[in-house]
Amino acid sequence: MTPQGHDARPAALADAHQSTRDGALLRGVQACRDFVKQVLIIAWIETRKIKRDPTELVTRAIQPILWLCIFGVVMNRARAIPTGSLSYLDFMVPGILSQSVLFIAIFYGIALIWERDLGLLHKFLVSPAYRGALVTGKAISAGLRAMSQAIIVSLLGLLMGAHLNFSPVAIMGMLLFIVLGAAIFSTFSLVIACIVKTRERFMGIGQVLTMPLFFASNAIYPLSLMPAWLKLVARINPLTYQVDALRTLMIRGGQSSMGISLDLGVELLVLIGLIMLGSWMYPKAIR
Amino acid sequence: MNPLETTPDKARPVVAEAIRTEGLARSFGDLLAVDHLDLSIPTGSIFGLLGPNGAGKTTTIKMLTTLLEPTSGHATVAGFDVQRQPREVRRAIGYVPQLLSVDGTLTGRENLIVFARLYSVPRQERIRRIEQALEMIGLTDAADTLVKRYSGGMIRRLEIAQAILHRPTVLFLDEPTVGLDPVARRAVWDHVKELQTSFGATILLTTHYMEEAEMLCDQVAIMHQGKVVALGSPDQLKSEADEAETLDDAFVFFAGSSIDTGGTYRDTARTRRTARRLG
Numbered sequence: 001m002t003p004q005g006h007d008a009r010p011a012a013l014a015d016a017h018q019s020t021r022d023g024a025l026l027r028g029v030q031a032c033r034d035f036v037k038q039v040l041i042i043a044w045i046e047t048r049k050i051k052r053d054p055t056e057l058v059t060r061a062i063q064p065i066l067w068l069c070i071f072g073v074v075m076n077r078a079r080a081i082p083t084g085s086l087s088y089l090d091f092m093v094p095g096i097l098s099q100s101v102l103f104i105a106i107f108y109g110i111a112l113i114w115e116r117d118l119g120l121l122h123k124f125l126v127s128p129a130y131r132g133a134l135v136t137g138k139a140i141s142a143g144l145r146a147m148s149q150a151i152i153v154s155l156l157g158l159l160m161g162a163h164l165n166f167s168p169v170a171i172m173g174m175l176l177f178i179v180l181g182a183a184i185f186s187t188f189s190l191v192i193a194c195i196v197k198t199r200e201r202f203m204g205i206g207q208v209l210t211m212p213l214f215f216a217s218n219a220i221y222p223l224s225l226m227p228a229w230l231k232l233v234a235r236i237n238p239l240t241y242q243v244d245a246l247r248t249l250m251i252r253g254g255q256s257s258m259g260i261s262l263d264l265g266v267e268l269l270v271l272i273g274l275i276m277l278g279s280w281m282y283p284k285a286i287r
Numbered sequence: 288m289n290p291l292e293t294t295p296d297k298a299r300p301v302v303a304e305a306i307r308t309e310g311l312a313r314s315f316g317d318l319l320a321v322d323h324l325d326l327s328i329p330t331g332s333i334f335g336l337l338g339p340n341g342a343g344k345t346t347t348i349k350m351l352t353t354l355l356e357p358t359s360g361h362a363t364v365a366g367f368d369v370q371r372q373p374r375e376v377r378r379a380i381g382y383v384p385q386l387l388s389v390d391g392t393l394t395g396r397e398n399l400i401v402f403a404r405l406y407s408v409p410r411q412e413r414i415r416r417i418e419q420a421l422e423m424i425g426l427t428d429a430a431d432t433l434v435k436r437y438s439g440g441m442i443r444r445l446e447i448a449q450a451i452l453h454r455p456t457v458l459f460l461d462e463p464t465v466g467l468d469p470v471a472r473r474a475v476w477d478h479v480k481e482l483q484t485s486f487g488a489t490i491l492l493t494t495h496y497m498e499e500a501e502m503l504c505d506q507v508a509i510m511h512q513g514k515v516v517a518l519g520s521p522d523q524l525k526s527e528a529d530e531a532e533t534l535d536d537a538f539v540f541f542a543g544s545s546i547d548t549g550g551t552y553r554d555t556a557r558t559r560r561t562a563r564r565l566g
Contacts, residue, residue: 034407037404037407038404038405041401041404041405044401045390045393045397045401048393048397049392049393052392053392117386118386118387118388119384119385119386119387119388120387120388120389120390122382122384122386122388123402123449124405125353126352126354126377126380126382127377127402127405127406128374128377128378128405128406128407129405283354286354287355
């Protein structure tokens, strides 16, 4: 039954008020259901693409392997970075995982430019789907793509002797934070794509952004080593909260320096803000 | 449950004019791309916007499909105001853009599924309509092939199928046959005619092929530099233009230039690119 049908029903004067309130509630529930369905269908497209062309998942594994096997091994031996009760390897595995999720997500916006140039974007924007649902769907898609990194980096860490935590709760939590992190940086990327509009400029900006985001975080050294100004930058970098959460969840004996609920809260707020911004920018991308 | 309720289509107002614009205008900086357009397109007809690249056809379509805000003026589509009721407009229309609008990395069927779901066509109805659409456009056998292996003609037909899954009352086709060979072009024409007769859809199409306009359109508006310079049935236009033999001649009469001139570097690049990927 449609909400309109409900509204059209002749109602006695006494429950007319009640009836419009029900109508509004029904429309609200329907709108939420439509939103979720639209998000899922956009994410479904991504699952088909990953299934058909998994080569990217393999090539994406190379960078974390280099970081762990070369940088990680050397620094582990040098013991130059104080990492408290954790070995440097244990400290580093969640950081490298966060980094490779960041690298996947930050270039995700290029797909938007691609779709815009083809004309697919026009077609999506002419559909009655919520703009927010289209943007959220893309964010979840990036999250699905990033999950492969969790498997690759965890396996590698395990082979190298990191003390990983395999409790189901920890694994679920880790996956949640990976999807959240990928969603944040891919939506950030989408916003940039809406602004710059060409592939060349986008690639340039993507390159410029990744390294500062990575180095101004606690991914490969603790915040305590940083000078005050850098510490401040790291504190407003969402990657820091992501690394902190993954370090707590993935590593046996890992301790959060910020509190996992703060990590989750910050990530959710940033994501919601970015999705709202993205939904507003998205229709402007075609101009 | 009432069998009619198997379609998700909310009650749509029955209007005599599927599209109406009053002083519709859009400028980009100093350029007035669409210059105070007044159109009235009766429900159930096929209407052609004719003109060279850069005449303002695509900008007009973008405003009518809610992709672009008008700078001034008003427009209603299927009885809804494009600025105040964009969601209602979007539910009521189908759109085949000039550019590519299907995903090459999905199969034909998957492309249809995505849009049927974005338009909330209920499951049972969805399966039925997708099969029906595939059959109508002759892609049943190729339904599970990746679209990147399709020919240009197949892609266009799939795009048309995709645009009608939610049974739009108004359909916008932007240069539907650009870059297609004569056989594929004819197939697209047949489908457009069929949409008018079997769904009673109102169709607005843009073209710069005179033959196409003569073949399909009940009414034609010749656009030049953002303005409508002539309006009428193809036959009317020909007789008004000093008994012109063809619409081409009529165009030269009304616009003062041949249809092949006009258009910017960007338009030309775009048309060539479209032609290349469809060809």
